[in-house]
Amino acid sequence: MSAWKYDLRDASLREVFGSLEAVFALEGERLTKDPLSEVIRIERDGVQYYVKRYWGAGKGLRRYLGRPRVKAEWQNLKLFAKWGIPTAPIVAHGLQRKAGAFVRGALVTRELENTLDLAEIANRHDPRLADHGWVQAISLQLAKGTRTMHDHHFTHNDLKWRNLLVNEKAELFFIDCPTGSFWWGPLLRYRIIKDLACLDKVAKRVLSRTQRLRFYLQYRECNRLSGADKQRVLQILKFFEGRE
Numbered sequence: 001m002s003a004w005k006y007d008l009r010d011a012s013l014r015e016v017f018g019s020l021e022a023v024f025a026l027e028g029e030r031l032t033k034d035p036l037s038e039v040i041r042i043e044r045d046g047v048q049y050y051v052k053r054y055w056g057a058g059k060g061l062r063r064y065l066g067r068p069r070v071k072a073e074w075q076n077l078k079l080f081a082k083w084g085i086p087t088a089p090i091v092a093h094g095l096q097r098k099a100g101a102f103v104r105g106a107l108v109t110r111e112l113e114n115t116l117d118l119a120e121i122a123n124r125h126d127p128r129l130a131d132h133g134w135v136q137a138i139s140l141q142l143a144k145g146t147r148t149m150h151d152h153h154f155t156h157n158d159l160k161w162r163n164l165l166v167n168e169k170a171e172l173f174f175i176d177c178p179t180g181s182f183w184w185g186p187l188l189r190y191r192i193i194k195d196l197a198c199l200d201k202v203a204k205r206v207l208s209r210t211q212r213l214r215f216y217l218q219y220r221e222c223n224r225l226s227g228a229d230k231q232r233v234l235q236i237l238k239f240f241e242g243r244e
Contacts, residue, residue: 004094006108016044017092023106026051037069048111049091055104068095070105073178077109083152085145086173088112112175114168118161122206129206134170139211141172143218146195149180155191156180161202193232197239 008014017023028042028051036056042049054070067075070093080087088109095105118138121128128134142164149156156163157179165173183191196219203212220229 003096004092006092008091010045013044013091016042017049017108020094020096020104020106023051023092023108024053024104050088050109050111052107052109053104054095054106056102068102068105069178070095070107072180073176074107076177076180077175079152079154080145080149080174080177083148085148086141086171088173088175112165112167112173115165115173118164118166119202120162121166122161122202125206135207135211136214137170138166138172139215140218142199143215145172145174146199147219147221150188150192150195153182153184153188154180155183155188155195157191157194159195159198161199193235193239196232197236200236201240 004018004020006014006017008017015022016026026040026042028040031039031041031050033039037052037054040051040053042051052070052073054068074090074093077087077090088111091108091110093105093107096103116126146156146159156174156177158176163174163176165175167173196216199215200212203215216229216233217223217225222229225233
């Protein structure tokens with residue numbers, strides 16, 4: 001059984017992305033590959049598209065139980081859009097099962113034009129990082145998007161700078177979230193700290209302590225740290241101790 005959905009008004013694009021079979025027949029520039037999946041980039045009419053193709057959901061019972069990784073990713077991107085968190089536009093998605101077992105699946109997204117991920121910006125020592133106004137604008141957007149997720153009891157689980165894109169207008173986008181999920185109670189608190197610690201892992205290299213503190217205050221929507229905030233900040237700072 002195959003299920004495939006797309007949002008394509010252009011007939012020529014329907015030929016390219018109109019079915020799971022067509023998407024798996026595509027050839028393009030391979031960006032990543034692992035035993036379960038690959039990502040290729042193709043261009044049509046001057047627009048680039050990212051095609052994520054999965055042919056495995058894991059070994060054993062993982063083929064039958066839980067959400068396949070590709071399904072989790074498109075559902076999470078749709079959640080971001082629903083919550084007003086800027087993300088990559090979904091062009092097409094779907095999967096195939098046989099006797100209840102995952103066989104293959106794919107997700108196609110349209111490019112976010114003129115963007116760089118924040119990790120690349122940090123590695124390049126981009127001069128924008130020395131622009132306090134630019135940093136403030138990005139920090140505010142990042143704080144808002146992260147808070148929105150957490151307010152919905154949802155955590156990204158891979159909230160790294162490489163999964164945050166910025167365009168030339170200083171607009172921020174959240175991408176690549178196949179392991180994001182909903183949590184409650186102590187597990188939610190732990191996952192929130194993990195998200196914030198992932199963000200601070202690079203921030204501590206390229207931003208001042210004042211800028212990092214300002215981000216946390218923006219995230220909390222407050223002007224000063226409470227006792228509970230101070231405890232959480234310590235947990236964030238210590239999260240990766242002994243793991244790096």
